[in-house]
Amino acid sequence: MKVHIRYYAKYVDYTGTKIEDMEVERMTIAELLDVIKLKHSRLREDKTSLVALNSRFVNEGMIISDGDTVSIFPPVSGG
Amino acid sequence: MKVHIRYYAKYVDYTGTKIEDMEVERMTIAELLDVIKLKHSRLREDKTSLVALNSRFVNEGMIISDGDTVSIFPPVSGG
Amino acid sequence: MKGRIQTDPIDVSYPFKDSNLNIGSIVTFRGIVRDTESSRALRHLFYDADEGLASEEINKVLEEAVSRYKLIDAIAVHRIGVVKPGETSLFVAVGSTHRKEGFEACSYIVDSIKERLPIWKKDHFVDGTESWH
Amino acid sequence: MKGRIQTDPIDVSYPFKDSNLNIGSIVTFRGIVRDTESSRALRHLFYDADEGLASEEINKVLEEAVSRYKLIDAIAVHRIGVVKPGETSLFVAVGSTHRKEGFEACSYIVDSIKERLPIWKKDHFVDGTESWH
Numbered sequence: 001m002k003v004h005i006r007y008y009a010k011y012v013d014y015t016g017t018k019i020e021d022m023e024v025e026r027m028t029i030a031e032l033l034d035v036i037k038l039k040h041s042r043l044r045e046d047k048t049s050l051v052a053l054n055s056r057f058v059n060e061g062m063i064i065s066d067g068d069t070v071s072i073f074p075p076v077s078g079g
Numbered sequence: 080m081k082v083h084i085r086y087y088a089k090y091v092d093y094t095g096t097k098i099e100d101m102e103v104e105r106m107t108i109a110e111l112l113d114v115i116k117l118k119h120s121r122l123r124e125d126k127t128s129l130v131a132l133n134s135r136f137v138n139e140g141m142i143i144s145d146g147d148t149v150s151i152f153p154p155v156s157g158g
Numbered sequence: 159m160k161g162r163i164q165t166d167p168i169d170v171s172y173p174f175k176d177s178n179l180n181i182g183s184i185v186t187f188r189g190i191v192r193d194t195e196s197s198r199a200l201r202h203l204f205y206d207a208d209e210g211l212a213s214e215e216i217n218k219v220l221e222e223a224v225s226r227y228k229l230i231d232a233i234a235v236h237r238i239g240v241v242k243p244g245e246t247s248l249f250v251a252v253g254s255t256h257r258k259e260g261f262e263a264c265s266y267i268v269d270s271i272k273e274r275l276p277i278w279k280k281d282h283f284v285d286g287t288e289s290w291h
Numbered sequence: 292m293k294g295r296i297q298t299d300p301i302d303v304s305y306p307f308k309d310s311n312l313n314i315g316s317i318v319t320f321r322g323i324v325r326d327t328e329s330s331r332a333l334r335h336l337f338y339d340a341d342e343g344l345a346s347e348e349i350n351k352v353l354e355e356a357v358s359r360y361k362l363i364d365a366i367a368v369h370r371i372g373v374v375k376p377g378e379t380s381l382f383v384a385v386g387s388t389h390r391k392e393g394f395e396a397c398s399y400i401v402d403s404i405k406e407r408l409p410i411w412k413k414d415h416f417v418d419g420t421e422s423w424h
Contacts, residue, residue, distance in 0.1 A: 009339045009411030010423035050409065055343050071341060073409050074423070088206045088278030089290035129276065134210050150208060152276050153290070171304060179326035179376050185397075186319045187390065193312035243312050257320065257401060264318075265394050 001026070001066035005036060009074050011049075014042040029053065030060040032070060049073060080105070080145035084115060088153050090128075093121040108132065109139040111149060125154060161216030163209050163277075165239040168249045174231055181230050183257040185264040189248035191241050199284040205238040205247065208276040212236065219270040227263035229254045234267055236277060294349030296342050296410075298372040301379045307364055307386050314363050316390040318397040322381035324374050332417040338371040338380065341409040345369065352403040360396035362387045367400055369410060 005020045012018050024035060029051055037043045050073040053062055064070065084099045091097050103114060108130055116122045129152040132141055143149065170188055174181065191203050220232045231253040241247045250267050254260040280290045303321055307314065324336050353365045364386040374380045383400050387393040413423045 006341075008341060008409065009413070012339075013423070052341065052344055052409075055341070057344070071344075071409075073341065074411055076406065076409060076411065085208075087208060087276065088280070091206075092290070131208065131211055131276075134208070136211065150211075150276075152208065153278055155273065155276060155278060182323055182325045184319075184321040184323065186317075187394075188317040189390065190315055190317065192315045192388070255325070257322065257398075260320075261394060261398050265390075268390060 003032070003064055003067070004069045006069060006071040008071065011043060011072055011074055014045075015040045024064070026063060026065075028060065029058065029062050029064060029070065032064060033060065033072070036072065043072070046075060050076070082111070082143055082146070083148040085148060085150040087150065090122060090151055090153055094119045103143070105142060105144075107139065108137065108141050108143060108149065111143060112139065112151070115151065122151070128152060129155070160233055161213065161220050162235045163207060163213045163216065163238055164235060165237065168235045168237055168246045170246060170249050174233075174251070174253050178230055178253065180255060181253040183254050183260040184251060185254075185257070185260040186249070186251040187264050187268050188246045189268070190246055191243050193243035195281050195283075198281075200243060201282045201284045202240050202242045203247065204240055204280045204282060205236075206278045206280070207236075207238045209238070212238075212275045212277055215275050216271060219267055219274065222270075223252070223263045223267050227252075227254065227259040227266070229259065229263055232263065232267065234271060236271065236275065238277065293366055294346065294353050295368045296340060296346045296349065296371055297368060298370065301368045301370055301382045303379055303382050307366075307384070311363055311386065313388060314386040316387050316393040317384060318387075318390070318393040319382070319384040320397050320401050321379045322401070323379055324376050326376035328414050328416075331414075333376060334415045334417050335373050335375045336380065337373055337413045337415060338369075339411045339413070340369075340371045342371070345371075345408045345410055348408050349404060352400055352407065355403075356385075356396045356400050360385075360387065360392040360399070362392065362396055365396065365400065367404060369404065369408065371410060 003022055007015050052071040054069050082101055086094050131150040133148050193200055216234050220234055224232055229252055233251045235249045237247050250264055252260050252264045280288055282288050326333055349367050353367055357365055362385055366384045368382045370380050383397055385393050385397045413421055415421050
C-alpha cells in the first residue's frame with residue numbers, strides 16, 4: 001500500500017523533499033519511522049520527533065492505512 | 080510659627096478642608112501629627128498615614144520649620 | 159523611560175516609537191475601570207493624587223525596575239480625575255531582550271505603583287452614593 | 292476567544308473590540324524579531340509550520356487557559372513565513388477580572404505556544420548563511 005510522508009523545516013533539508021510517497025506493508029507508525037530513518041539517516045539525529053497522522057497528533061502505536069498522510073516534525077521552536 | 084497642612088482624598092472629608100494653616104511650636108512631624116489628630120479625631124482611624132514635608136516623603140522624626148507644608152496622606156489605593 | 163500622571167485619556171498604542179532592534183519582548187498591562195464594585199453598579203471612579211510626588215515616585219519605580227531586571231525600556235502612565243468604566247486608569251509597558259524578565263518586571267511595576275504612589279480612588283455609584291477606598 | 296496562524300503582519304492594537312465592562316485587566320505579550328541572533332546580524336527569520344495543526348493547537352491552548360485561569364477573553368496570533376527584525380512574530384492578549392490571573396495566564400499561553408505548536412524557525416543571517424532552530 002502507499003502512504004504519503006510530509007517533512008517540515010530542517011527535515012526538508014535532511015531528506016531533500018517536502019513530500020514523499022512510500023510503498024510499505026501494514027505496520028505501526030513507530031515501525032514506519034524506523035523504515036524512514038533507514039532511508040534518511042540524518043533524521044536519527046533528533047531523539048524525539050512529533051508525528052501526525054492525517055493532520056492529527058497521534059500515538060506511534062497507531063496502524064497506518066493505504067492513502068494515509070504521515071507528518072514528521074522536528075522538535076518545535078515557535079514564538 | 081505657621082505651617083500649612085494639606086489633606087488628601089478621604090482626609091478632606093474627615094477634616095472638611097483641603098488645606099489648613101496652623102500656629103505651632105517647633106516640633107517633630109510625629110508631634111505635629113498628634114496635634115492634628117487631637118483636632119480631627121477621625122484621622123486616628125488609620126493606623127498609618129504617609130507624610131510629606133514640602134513635597135518630599137520624610138521620616139516623622141524631622142523637625143518642622145516656619146512656612147513648611149506638611150501633607151497628610153491616607154493609605155494608598157492607586158491603579 | 160517615562161512615567162506620567164495625567165488627567166487625559168491614556169494612549170495605549172504601540173509604546174516604543176523609536177524601535178530598538180534589540181527588544182525581543184514587550185509585555186503590557188492595562189488596568190481598566192469595571193462597571194461594578196462590590197456587586198454595585200459604578201458610574202465612575204475619581205482618582206485624587208499628590209501629582210508632584212506621584213510623578214516622582216512612578217519614575218523611581220521605573221528606574222528601579224529597569225536596573226533590577228535589566229530592561230531596555232519601560233513606560234508607565236497613571237490617569238487621575240474622573241475615569242469611567244471601560245477606560246484605562248493605568249498603563250505599563252516593558253521592553254526587554256527576553257520575555258521572562260519582561261513579565262516579572264511588568265508585574266513588579268504594577269504592584270509597586272499600587273503600593274507606593276500617593277493616589278486614592280473614590281467609587282461613585284449609579285445610585286448616587288460615594289466612598290473612598 | 293480566537294487563535295490564529297497568519298502570514299500577514301499582526302495587528303497589535305486594542306484587542307477586545309466589543310468591550311466587556313467586567314474586564315479589569317488586560318495583559319499583552321509581543322514577541323519581536325531581534326536584529327541579532329547568537330551575536331550575528333540577522334536579516335530575517337523564516338517560520339515554517341503545519342498550519343492546520345498549529346491553528347488547532349493554538350486554540351486548544353487558549354481554551355485551556357480560559358478555563359484554568361477563569362479568563363474573560365484571550366487572543367493569540369502567531370505569524371509565519373518571513374518576519375523581519377522589529378516585527379512581531381507572536382501576540383497574546385488576556386482579559387480578566389483581576390491582574391494576578393492575567394499575568395499568570397499570559398505567561399502560560401506564551402510558554403505553551405512555544406512548546407506545543409508545530410512551528411519552526413530558520414535564521415537568515417546578513418552574511419547569507421541560514422540555520423534552523
